[in-house]
Amino acid sequence: MTKRTKLLSMALSTLLIMGTFAGCGTKKAAEGGKKIGMVVSTLNNPFFVSMKEGAEKKAKELGYEIVVLDSQNDAAKERSNVEDLVQQGIVTLIINPTDSDAVTNSIKVANDNKIKVITVDRKASGGEVTCHVASDNVKGGEMAAEFILEKLNGKGNLVELQGIPGASATRDRGKGFHNIVDKKAGVKVVSSQAADFDRQKGLNVTENIIQATPAFDAIFAHNDEMALGAAKAAKAANKKVIIVGFDGNADAKAAVASGELAATIAQKPDLMGSVAVENAIKIAKGETVAKEIPVELQLIKK
Known part of the structure; x- marks a missing residue:
């Protein structure tokens, strides 16, 4: 093999390796572009478990990955969860606040990272929220x-x-x-x-x-x-x-x-979770959604 041939072979190998890494990066970015984050106040409550399940079912149906984290009714844990999801490359954040005032700090973490936020069931007193999904x-x-x-x-x-x-x-x-x-x-x-x-x-x-x-x-x-x-x-x-x-x-x-x-x-917590995911995906695609989206209530008596 001539010196010129060796050099061409080395250059080609380098290009192939770079292309492989670039391909991995593209794949990772694509996967990240279909990941939604959801932070729930507590999963020690059947209501919020149902909300989580409704969200997961809808995300799967629409071909998106959803990562759900439990704040355990702790505002500090809530913020840590949001920071974790931001690092994972989520496109939209759905958050069920532990406390309407304390959640402001968590929402600002998402705001600072240009991630749109949907609140569900409980409102936030501050921070930039694109959409709120809840019963009246x-x-x-x-x-x-x-x-x-x-x-x-x-x-x-x-x-x-x-x-x-x-x-x-x-x-x-x-x-x-x-x-x-x-x-x-x-x-x-x-x-x-x-x-x-x-x-x-x-x-x-x-x-x-x-x-x-x-x-x-x-x-x-x-x-x-x-x-x-x-x-x-x-x-x-x-x-x-x-x-x-x-x-x-x-x-x-x-x-x-x-x-x-x-x-x-x-209430219909599973429907609330489902509606939140539907609108999170619309937001990720750049579509406009309503500022507040109501979910119907029903009186159940004997």
């Missing part, structure tokens, strides 16, 4: 109040179990509830306490309320987990009380059927 929580709170007042013939003492302080779902569901009950002369909210959307806390808080303020007729819990905890506390105290939850998860529907709960305002 104010309307749902009103539906719960109207049902309770109908059952009580328009008068009675009520208890409210609030969700996580600062979460938009807590504010909105409470607002809807008070929009109705505060206007009724014969109705009084005798206790309104946070139980953080948690079943065990719902049980503990209700036990304390029964001891401190035994004279009440109904409980509105901002989610089903707290409602189920409250139902257990009421049963243990042998107290007959109307209990209404919010979300429509499987345990709550079964509790309505058995009479442990009077009703639940049913």
Whole structure:
């Protein structure tokens, strides 16, 4: 082999190697262009598990990869999750906030990296959000109040179990509830306490309320987990009380059927996850989406 031939052979080998690496990079970029990130406040709640499953099903159907991370109701973990997803090269971020105020820092991480953000179920107080997907929580709170007042013939003492302080779902569901009950002369909210959307806390808080303020007729819990905890506390105290939850998860529907709960305002978390993914993909493709996208509610009663 001549010196010239050797040089040509070496040059050709170098070009082939470079082409191989370039091809890998192109493939990686293409794969990254079809990856959506999703950060969920907690997966220790059937509602958010259903939301995750709806999102994963829709992403698979549309040919996109989705990476779902659990914030464990911790704002610091939430931010860490967003930073992790940014490093993975996501094209759009879907986030279900742990707290509407605290999530601002996480959203700004995405904003700084030019990644569009969709919030789902709970709103964010700050940061640039392209789209919000949620049930009409104010309307749902009103539906719960109207049902309770109908059952009580328009008068009675009520208890409210609030969700996580600062979460938009807590504010909105409470607002809807008070929009109705505060206007009724014969109705009084005798206790309104946070139980953080948690079943065990719902049980503990209700036990304390029964001891401190035994004279009440109904409980509105901002989610089903707290409602189920409250139902257990009421049963243990042998107290007959109307209990209404919010979300429509499987345990709550079964509790309505058995009479442990009077009703639940049913959301469709799987549909919320699906709709969020559909719009995340539209955003990634440069399409315009609505600023707010409502998902319908349903009153489930026996």
